Amino acid sequence: MNVKPALPKGTRDFNAEQVVKRNFIRDTIVGAYERFGFEPLETPAMELLSTLTGKYGTEGDQLLFRILKSGDFLRSADATALSKKDARAVLPEIAEKGLRYDLTVPFARYVVMNQHNLTMPFRRYQVQPVWRADRPQKGRYQEFWQCDADVVGTNSMLSEVEFIQIYHEVFQKLGIKAKLRINNRKILHGMASLIKAHEFFVPICTAIDKMDKIGAEGVREELLKLGLSTEQVTQLEQLLALEGSNMMRLNELADRFASTWIDPKGIEEMWEILSYISQLGLESLEVQFDLSLARGLSYYTGTIFEVVAPDHAIGSISGGGRYDDLTGIFGLPDVSGVGISFGLERLFDILEEQGWPVDFSRTGTRVVFLPFEAQGIPRALECLQQVRAAGIKAELFPDVDVKMGKKVKYADKRGIPFAAVLGSDEIAAGTITLKELATGNQERLSLDELVKRLLA
RNA sequence: GUGGUUGUAGCUCAGUUGGUUAGAGCGCUAGAUUGUGGUUCUAGAGGUCGCCGGUUCGACCCCGGUCAGCCACCCCA
Structure with a gap:
């Protein structure tokens, strides 16, 4: 009996040419990380579900791949849970491990487990595959590689500044025209408070994040649908429609926050980042302070990053942000971290479309x-x-x-x-x-x- | 997870209102060429038409299910 050879959904093989090209991307990114003093880390493909669940929001939890226990696990499972045929009740009985969903949470777990041996601030990079039970699409796979770097143990915005420098270097070397969108969750919180709708913080974020996709009108409709008043929505729109340079818009926002006694922390952080990078002359990377950037994993609390390639419709090619309490969940409070993650396959797809900056024809047998x-x-x-x-x-x-x-x-x-x-x-x-x-x-x-x- | 769309040779694709042996180009194999590839010529191999089931005298074609790719939504690298 022959089985028909096939791959699981959303996974791929990589032939010699693809591996060579992927290694080139990987080496470019790792080279930048190492020049900035990051050291390597690798963690297991699987983690305990107790480590993974609850870190990525309800959406994220559904996308976790779970690993069945070994042996005759149904025998020892809770009978009432099984009889209910309720997957959510049964899952904890039959699965205790899962494939990692990203590299940041395993990193946080590692930091807490090794806190006494790490010299803070601790910087590491990690290039490994992650798995998400998402429906595949172009540029979206169930198994894909992330190239992460994180710093924990410092609140300094210089970490953010360094990551922006790394972005500048990597995209310049890869020859990809990139735009960095940057915002701060604290500013988003401030905006929600300003219009006195803080209880709608999360849905407001998901709505305004769709700005470039559904336009101002679409966002307006979504916000009204949430139950916000016309005045609240108009007020929010005024903020989103602010014009001028990054600094001009930030100053305008600062004035409005100040006049209503809203916590200016996020503004200060953003101001610090923007003023540092303005002195660095990062000409080949467009940096845009963008109030409509509201996405990112749910554990982000401060700065949020997203990089897009304006010439390619492939979604974001990098994301990142600051998380103030990720290690707190594992029992180590007051350790702030910030990190970024490049999506290897999306960079690959872009370079396939636009051409590679180096010639790979001489890499094989001579x-x-x-x-x-x-x-x-x-x-x-x-x-x-x-x-x-x-x-x-x-x-x-x-x-x-x-x-x-x-x-x-x-x-x-x-x-x-x-x-x-x-x-x-x-x-x-x-x-x-x-x-x-x-x-x-x-x-x-x-x-x-x-x-x-x-x-x- | 929801909706849409596609699935025929290794690859890119044809296929007449359901009717006998399912085609093309490229690729592949062999020969022309027993110390030499790419061009050319000749011959050849290769398909349970994604898979399972149903309707029918008869299904690549119609219907249902399923799997996989792509697209939109959700979310994200």
Whole structure:
């Protein structure tokens, strides 16, 4: 009986070319992280559900992949829960582990577990896959890779400033035109308080976040549907419609907050960030203080980041923010953290669309040795040792019985630029015939000459 | 999780109101070419029409279900 080979929904294989390209993105990001002093961390694919649940909002909890207990787990499960056929009641009985949903929560767990061994502020980066039971779409997968960096143990806005510098560096190196949208949850809270509708904080955020998708009119309708009065909505719209530079809008907002005794903390934080980065001259990254940015994981409490590529309709390519109490849930209060996360596959998709900043054609095997018959193999092995010792990627075509035409064809199909032919003539003369596939030119060379030629 | 849409050869796609042996291009294999690939020519292989069930004398085609891709919503990298 044959099973039909298939992949689970929302997962993919990566062939050689894709892996090389993905590694390029990964190396670019990791290189930036390391230059900023972040050190690596890896955590398990699975975490206890007690670690994961409740961190991502009700939506997020539904997207968690749960792992069934081993063994005859139904026998020990609570009978009444099972009899109700209520998944929510049964799940805790039959599953205690889940696949991680992001890298930030496992990081927070790690920080708390290792708090006595970590020197604060603690900075780490982490590049690993995460899983979400979401419905797949373009640029949206059930298994995807995140490239995170986080700093915990400092309230300083310099952390935010550093992440903006990292954004600048990474997108410049990748050649992606990027726009960083930045806001602060505290400012959003202030806005909700200003219109005296703080009890609607979360739905207000989801509504105004849709600004660029459904427009001002659509947002207005959503807000009214929440039960806000026309005056409240109008007041909110005035804030969202503020014009001018980042600083001008921030100052205007500060005035309004001050006149109504609203906590200015968020404003101050944003002001600090914006003034630092204005001195850094980050020309190739557009930074936009955007009051309509209201998304992000539910644990964010301060700064929130989102990066979009304006030339590509693929959603956000990076997100992040500050979380004041993520470690508090695990028993370590008063440790503020801030982090960002790049979505590897979305960056990949963008670069596939617009082209890559480097040429990957020279990354594979550079020369393949083609002995005519078995007598050529010892000579080929000897040559290969020397060629490889010189740092050249080289391989041997192992089957001598096939015709030379097929051997050369192998080189051609693999995209190997050079074929080194070893026949009885060459062996007798102590030479190698080196054929350049692209031109068809070939020349008889000594081994030293061949190495020199391949290094050119 | 909700709605829509697509699913035919390795790939991109045709397929007559349901009627006998389901086609094309590219790719693949072999030969022309027993020390040489890419061009050309010749021949060939490859499909339980996503899967399961139903209607029918008969289903790639109609109906139901299911799986997967894509799109919109929700949310997000």
